[in-house]
Amino acid sequence: MENSNPLFQYLDPMEFSKHFFSKICLSDKFFYPGECKDPDLLYPPFLNKINSVKTEYNKYDYDHTVFIYESFRSNELQRIYFNRNSSKIRRYGMHFYGIAADLVHLDDKDNDGIQDNGEFVSWDKLNYPLLQELATSAELIHLAxxxxxxQLIPVSLQQNIRNFVTAQVVSFQQDNNLVPDGDVGPKTIAKLRSMYG
Ligand SMILES: [Zn+2]
Incomplete structure (x- = not known):
């Protein structure tokens, strides 16, 4: 049954669930209403693709450093963007699942790949057509x-991942005598922590 879900052409359901439950839900950024740049919150096969695109990009444009401006995004921050009209999505965007990243230029003076004090990002310095071409070659999706x-999956499958994760959360909650509302709240996190933490 599960194999018929077109989502699983893009991600491994077991590996993805484990990352979501053990890394994302247990991160101290899970409810954080600010931008997260932590690469390790991204689903590892997705991060590998992003890293290979970054490396390829610098073969053509070695003056500019590709930097992950946002990796994971909490529903709290998504709601702020929605209310500000910066996003049409109110909650459960692809960043929430660790399968989307926003790439910008970082003026990385010391070349350590980290944004330090006095290092600034820009949205207009990268060659985005080139970046998008490389992303397509790496089987990543970009948005017009x-x-x-x-992101890792086509827009047409975004509802599939929401449904898949909600079903996983409900089943975890049922197995652990929690209210099966499909939302990861403090009680679900406490139970997850006792298993993975
Ligand atoms: Zn984004």
Whole structure:
């Protein structure tokens, strides 16, 4: 049954669930209403693709450093963007699942790949057509309406991942005598922590 879900052409359901439950849900950024740049919150096969695109890009444009401006995004921050009209999505965007990243240029003076004090990002310095071409070769999806955004799955499957994760959460909650509302709240996190933490 599960194999018929087109989502699983893009991600391994077991590996993805484990990352979501053990890394994302247990991160101290899970409810954080600010931008997260932590690469390790990204689903590892997705991060590998992003890293290979970054490396390829610098073969053509070695003056500019590709930097992950946002990796994971909490529903709290998504709601702020929605209310500000910066996003049409109110909650459960692809960043929430660790399968989207926004790529910008970082003026990385010391070349350590980290944004330090006095190092600034820009949204207009990368060659986005080139970046998008490399992303397509790496089987990543880019959006016509948001040049810096790259994700693992097509827009047509976004509802599939929401449904898949909600079903996983409900089943975890049922197995652990929690209210099966499909939302990861403090009680679900406490139970997850006792298993993975
Ligand atoms: Zn994005």
């Amino acid at each position: 309406w948001e040049a810096c955004h790259f």
